[in-house]
Amino acid sequence: MGRHSCCYKQKLRKGLWSPEEDEKLLRYITKHGHGCWSSVPKQAGLQRCGKSCRLRWINYLRPDLKRGTFSQQEENLIIELHAVLGNRWSQIAAQLPGRTDNEIKNLWNSCLKKKLRQKGIDPSNHKPLFQVDNQQHKISAANTSKNSVNASNEVNIHKGNDSKFDFLSSKMNNDNSNFITITPTKEFFVDSHESLITSCSHSDSVGYLPFQNYDQFNDSTFSPDQNPPTLRFNSEYNSTILPAVSSTISTTQMGFKPCTNFLSDTVQYREATNTSANCGSNSGGSIFSWGLADCESSYKEAQIHSVESDAGDIKWAEYLDTPFLMATTSLQTHTSQPTYVKAEAHYTSDGSNPTWDQNHKQQKQQHQIF
């Protein structure tokens, strides 16, 4: 642990790299590749430690690096990814071609955190700052609850003051259980644009229902070729979402919608998702894939089917590795039968618009999702 042995060696330069050093390192790696980093400085004739060389190469000399300021799309994407991945800068950077983890980390610490706070968002958990107080309130309520609810089913509910949401009524159950019953007074959506239910299961991520941005709330009827797809829960359900309170995180799994979209105004958000789509196509999938669900391009087929396993069984890694969008949420009906919905959006690199899989109608009937 601690310092690497190379750092103890004498006469090793530290600090800023000179153009001559850059030139030496660049020339060496271009010709020989880096191989074992610890041997690079010696071979390249540099008075640096291997780690320093590696860092310099990765963060500055690499030929595929993108220079210049971050675009709005990139910033939005970083925010969304951070909501999912937390401070896993290398994983975030992996989704932004030409950007380094260091660059993204710097941007986050110097700029994005500030922006989020200005928008009233806690950058550490992507929740509205005022919700922290509410959350504490709910935790107290939870402590009095007799019910024990699997964390994998937890979801926080934030009902904004926005009058647009009077189609939903919610109340705490009278029996002190930690449920909030949501009774849609008209059709109740899980919408790929607005994410009525959102969030992710990542350990540090906090999910909630971002009701703040419902300008585009879509109450149109679902159509197979609707673009983008909209998931809608049957209005006949008086749905209970489990549970209303959580001491830590919400883990209802909703892969296709990171919980940060409300940060951006609609235009920005659409731009961001389009970027995701493009990147997803370029990278052949991975984490961008679920972002594709929000996009209006780049994925071709989509299908909805139920998930047999518990929501908690769905590993976050699946979101990261799968080439598909996966949107999973749990919704417990009055019959106490959880309904898990998993949406997969298959995309292709040709940028064509998505279409729903042909059998989705049958599936939606079977599971009474729509």
Next chain:
DNA sequence: AACGTGCGCAACCGCCCCGCG
């Protein structure tokens, strides 16, 4: 012009993980 302040960025530090002997 001089000074103070804030900010962005490059680089370092410290730790963890993993492979190897």
Next chain:
DNA sequence: GCGCGGGGCGGTTGCGCACGT
């Protein structure tokens, strides 16, 4: 199983620049 070294990552620092007073 253990120690060591390399690679990698996230957190932090400090330099240099821009800007305001």
